[in-house]
Amino acid sequence: MKLDSHKDLEQKAREIRREIIKMLSISGSGHPGGSLSATDLMVALFYHEMNYNPNEPLWPDRDRFVLSKGHCCPALYAILADLGYFPKEKLKTLRKLNSPLQGHPSYTHIPAVEASTGPLGQGLSVGNGIALAGKLDKKDYHVYVMLGDGEMQEGNVWEAMMTSSHYKTDNLTAIVDYNNLQIDGKVSEVKEVMPLKDKFKSFGWEVFEVNGHKMKDIVKVLGKARKKKGKPSVIIAKTIKGKGVSFMENIVDFHGVTPNEEETAKALKELE
């Protein structure tokens, strides 16, 4: 499903956010804050930038999306269901017994989930492996890896950043969902990861910055990152945790707390 107009993409993002709220409300467990901060970026990827085929999830030439911040899988599940990878009804089974929609995404449960993630820090390495395999096989696919800003505190990420630049994986774009909140508080207070732009640059990366909620700009920067040759690209996307639901925005407690009935109704109304 390709959407070209920014208005259509923005409308799709509202629909996806509604699904995220509904799923989390039913499951009573999961991570709204980071799912909502990443929604616009993921909608731009799946509905505009990436090549794939829901009828053939393992199509060898597909672009890959690795959700390194695996706890934000409600956003991914809502998109995959909307694209027809599995029935929308399944969204109601999030985190329930015998559901393929595990609390953190599992490759063996859903083939369209490109890698099992959850424990932070591993997705960029996995993405590098996929990108390097693509180069070996002379494939044109592009690999997208979404990281959290708090996740940048994991040592494995920095190892992987060196690997990307050493092997010049220009068929990979990392996206940092920079919402400046993690479980224990502000990223800048828990353990500062800034200046991220300088750090990526000094590690040999091409760095782009964008407002992670401005669809027009996101679409533009994704195109630029894909075209950049000779080095890996990162898009540092400034976002708001809980974006789209007024009472969740920038509230750290909505990292891993789901909305109650009243909050759900209010959120869905705001997202109409």
Next chain:
Amino acid sequence: MMDAKATREGYGDGLAELGESRPEVVALDADLAKSTKSINFKEKFPERFFEMGISEQDMVATAAGFALSGKIAYASSFACFITGRAYDQVRTSVCYSNVNVKLVGSHAGLMTGEDGATHQALEDISLMRSLPNMKVIVPGDYFEAKIATKKAAEIPGPVYLRMARAKTPIYFNDDYNFTLGKGVVMESGSDVAIIACGAPLQYAIEAAERLKKDKIDAAVVNMPSIKPLDAKLVSKMATQAGAIVTVEDHSIYGGLGSAVSEVMAEEGLAPVERVGTKDVFGESGKGPELYKKYGLDSDGIINAVKIVMGKRK
């Protein structure tokens, strides 16, 4: 003197041969290619070899990425690093996704010698054996290592191959048929069964030879496949001999000794005495000196045989 070669050399030679028949094989190493012998593959197939630097976590998760893209990825380092330093990457990116990553841990156990405790993995079998989808292989000689390395490509999903640094005697040849889940009876015997894996196999055979003087008829089993274990053979040996001694260059917690004891606990066939390190770290010294001090040489095995025979029903 019997020919001797290290199991890690078997890995290097096996991987280099495998590269010819399987173009989808890639190899990764973390700045130890000369030690693990993955360098043999690098020299033949430089475009399919990926030097990852001193970054074991990154290496293991990158290997998972290769495997998710249809490759068979062999990732090697020292046993202590690839299983310990990268444990969560092995658990999540490799085992939970159940992908075709073959982890190779070289320089396992006390036989690593002078480098001392930090570099002598004595808990790696235990760590790998407890992970769902993981298979664990500890080859007993150069050829078993070489052939198991090649066979691992045909085993779906994650495999851990444990190699030793030191040269050890050669028992097999290129015609040897390694099968996952199968042990090999090296010597038959009716009084006690010594089940060994890896570098101490030579001392198990030496102990059986020495026990003949005491009129003790000891069987020796080489058990390269720790998971899945050849439980059928273990039970058969227990029934025939009535007592079992396990021997491994590893902690008695969680390795071959535990795996065999689990079978015996379930079936109640014979008492087990475990030879291995007993809740202690290793230390610097020469491999054989350490085996003597920690009771993994033929004296230690004979001592265990006498203890377990006293418990026979």
